[in-house]
Amino acid sequence: MPNRALRGALALLLLLPATGALARTCDLSIGSDDAMRFDTSELRVADDCTQVRLTLRHTGRQKAAAMGHNWVLTRTADYRPVAIAGGRGSLAHSYLPPGDGRVIAHTRVIGGGESTTVTFPTAGLTRGGDYTFFCSFPGHWNVMRGKLVFG
Template sequence: MPNRAWRGALALLLLFPATGALARVCPLTVDSNDSMRFAQTELRVAADCTQVRLTLRHGGRVPATAMGHNWVLTRTADYRQVALAGGRARLADSYLPKDDARVIAHTKVIGGGESTTITFPVRGLQRGGDYTFFCSFPGHWNVMRGKLVIE
């Protein structure tokens, strides 16, 4: 009898693999500098990615209080309003409105020589959707921005 139960359990495992086995975490890296620029203005995510592990690197020398950068993802239609609202926020809040549902993902603000990494789910992002990433540090968002493409 135990042998039969073992075979049944094995059959179920083969039919329904663990969620972790289906997960695909895709790495992205974005470089920034003291000239208020992202080195990448377009990021592509494969459709079979379940999560993105994004690393933001600040290659400059100026501290976060004077030339900090972060990486914020919103739908393009929301980007300007979120950026404007962020200009009224504080550095401690990464220059973002608290608990704003329009913010899909974001890093903290970092200064020269620093890096930060976040992981966020791709579920909910649509292939061919219109997504903008930007730096919400006051005055940076209109120059430091790009497009995220779900392939």
Template sequence: MRSRIWRVACALLLSLPATSAFARTCDLSIGSDDAMRFDKAELRVAADCTQVRLTLRHTGRQRAAAMGHNWVLTRTADYRPVAIAGGRGSLAHSYLPPGDARVIAHTNVIGGGETTTITFPTAGLVRGGDYTFFCSFPGHWNVMRGKLVFG
């Protein structure tokens, strides 16, 4: 009898949808500067993370309109087309096409001495997928980029 109750209880627990009690937020941090560099070329996110909280620091001195930086995540195949389209945009839209579904996550553009943090779900990421992060400020994306590894 006890064994049957145990099996039923386990089956019920396994059938429950994932809730926030099982959520795991993983923190990432990356710096940027007035020399158009990120301080990391690769960021790793563990497969059991359900969301990522990313903090971008701009350690330079120049204001956002002159030497602003943001952090944008796309599939690697999408990064160049998104960056080019964003370059035709404005600072108000963080140099990204508004509502572009190819953008997985992004921060706003910040200037020297500023910090910004975003939180985004990992549900759309595929373990072992090919992801690029970059700064979409015009002219920066070709040198300010790196790889995000999920899993």
């Protein structure tokens, strides 16, 4: 007879399909370049995704200190205040206020030829919510931005 811990684990596995608690990671990719552009203005996340793995590619040639890019996700109402506060920050903090709860997810700032990935849960997102992604490098956020649609 299996021990108590094993029986508990087996019982949990049997419940997962019934509760819909199976994890599903959805992959997204977005590009950026030396012309201060993302290659898309909208990203869509299916409502059955429990987490998102987003990869940012920088296809330009300039270094992060000169023309770096990152990918930041906030509620649309928070995007501008977060971007302005980040502009007073530093490259070391990816031009974001450290520990700012308005930031849902972000990558580090990268330079030309680099890529970076961030994985974040969708539990904090609302289906049909209003979300903006942007680059928080000073001066970029007003033109390098788009919409994330969940659900």
